[in-house]
Amino acid sequence: MAHVNIQNVQKHFGPVKVIHDVSIDIADGEFVVLVGPSGCGKSTLLRMIAGLEEVSGGEIRIGPREVSNLPARDRDIAMVFQNYALYPHMTVEDNMGFALKLKKVNPAEINGKVRNAASILGLDKLLDRYPKQLSGGQRQRVAMGRAIVRDPQVFLFDEPLSNLDAKLRVQMRGEIKTMHQRIGTTTIYVTHDQVEAMTMADKIVVLHDGYIEQVGAPLELYDRPANTFVAGFIGSPAMNFLNGRIEEGVFRTKQGLVLPLPQDVPSTAGGRELVYGIRPEHIRAVPGGIEGKATLVEGTGSEIYVRLDAGGEDIACLFRERLHINFGDTIGIAVDPTAVHLFDRQTGRRI
Incomplete structure (x- = not known):
């Protein structure tokens, strides 16, 4: 050795x-x-x-x-x-x-x-x-x-x-x-x-x-x-990336979708063009959550991979519950704020 x-x-x-x-x-x-x-x-x-x-x-x-x-x-x-x-x-x-x-x-x-x-x-x-x-x-x-x-x-x-x-x-x-x-x-x-x-x-x-x-x-x-x-x-399926800015304590995407932020957001992040990253497995299905229409549904038995059109944003989700979701269904989702990643849009670096 x-x-x-x-x-x-x-x-x-x-x-x-x-x-x-x-x-x-x-x-x-x-x-x-x-x-x-x-x-x-x-x-x-x-x-x-x-x-x-x-x-x-x-x-x-x-x-x-x-x-x-x-x-x-x-x-x-x-x-x-x-x-x-x-x-x-x-x-x-x-x-x-x-x-x-x-x-x-x-x-x-x-x-x-x-x-x-x-x-x-x-x-x-x-x-x-x-x-x-x-x-x-x-x-x-x-x-x-x-x-x-x-x-x-x-x-x-x-x-x-x-x-x-x-x-x-x-x-x-x-x-x-x-x-x-x-x-x-x-x-x-x-x-x-x-x-x-x-x-x-x-x-x-x-x-x-x-x-x-x-x-x-x-x-x-x-x-x-x-x-x-x-x-x-790193990670399969790949992380979701959404472009936008921090406004009034939330992240607002280019399409107007409002998403939660983690607690430890640096003060320098405000006003900058950012990329919001969230892994598909850190999104859960919840009644009354952010609404999205299913554009792709793939079940493997142990999990369900779903792509959603949520207010014009394409979001990939990986659900491990046994859910009954069909193409075209509208479902509610929630993002785990503790698993959110923020990157500078210009450099791609983590902030």
């Missing part, structure tokens, strides 16, 4: 700068997720940590060593890709132990490490099979096992669940987190899926256009997003 320190790292492709002075401090044994939309630079940053992309500026340290200019083979890392990259002519056992065999490690030691990794990942009964005889989830576990046997200082995961179906993604998500809890190796994981980030990470790094928008624990980003980008990206 090792501490990873990334200081003012930059990446240029010709005149185009895709990573802008990124700095992240990753503690020994921490599970850190780099998350953001496609093109934000998260995979490029991971590849620079791995030594698969050159660093244009700044430095990367793994443990006490600066590794910015070291080849990948000398960094003592193991990487798991989304496409498994297994050798089709080798058994599971041979795939898992191949890197150690290349290093001429004692066969008995290789066997012990492979058996231990197989036990951790539930592959004990599959060691004699070939990749074509495995499911997608089993292949991904073999790829993880191949990384485990190397006993690296750092695990790097590059969107490893992207090729799996929804149910298997959930299962594998749990297996990767369990593996980390058992082994404790420092882990850096890249995904565009914020649900994966929220459920797996000790710390999340939100990237956007090559910049870090916010770094923090999952619930910290959920409860106190630094800006509208993080607020809209």
Whole structure:
């Protein structure tokens, strides 16, 4: 295991700068997720940590060593890709132990490490099979096992669940987190899926256009997003954003909808153009509340997702009660004022 320190790292492709002075401090044994939309630079940053992309500026340290200019083979890392990259002519056992065999490690030691990794990942009964005889989830576990046997200082995961179906993604998500809890190796994981980030990470790094928008624990980003980008990206369904101003102790939207405010509104917020943020799950259905007409109703059994036209404003709601709402129905809603977020409209920053 090792501490990873990334200081003012930059990446240029010709005149185009895709990573802008990124700095992240990753503690020994921490599970850190780099998350953001496609093109934000998260995979490029991971590849620079791995030594698969050159660093244009700044430095990367793994443990006490600066590794910015070291080849990948000398960094003592193991990487798991989304496409498994297994050798089709080798058994599971041979795939898992191949890197150690290349290093001429004692066969008995290789066997012990492979058996231990197989036990951790539930592959004990599959060691004699070939990749074509495995499911997608089993292949991904073999790829993880191949990384485990190397006993690296750092695990790097590059969107490893992207090729799996929804149910298997959930299962594998749990297996990767369990593996980390058992082994404790420092882990850096890249995904565009914020649900994966929220459920797996000790710390999340939100990237956007090559910049870090916010770094923090999952619930910290959920409860106190630094800006509208993080607020809209973290949380599913996404947060509602309504433009308007504070007038006479309430928030009035551009369409004239009146909404409650939290108690701790800064005095500087008055008179400014603001964005009012409220998550769908922090809105409840109440008789006599703010009226809205249902323009979309989706039930999943455990909850109901409803979009409302409330005085010209589009508001998404997530109700966990067993309500009977149909398209076109008019219902009343109430916003939890303790869960309201206010942002400066011009900068997008939280106030």
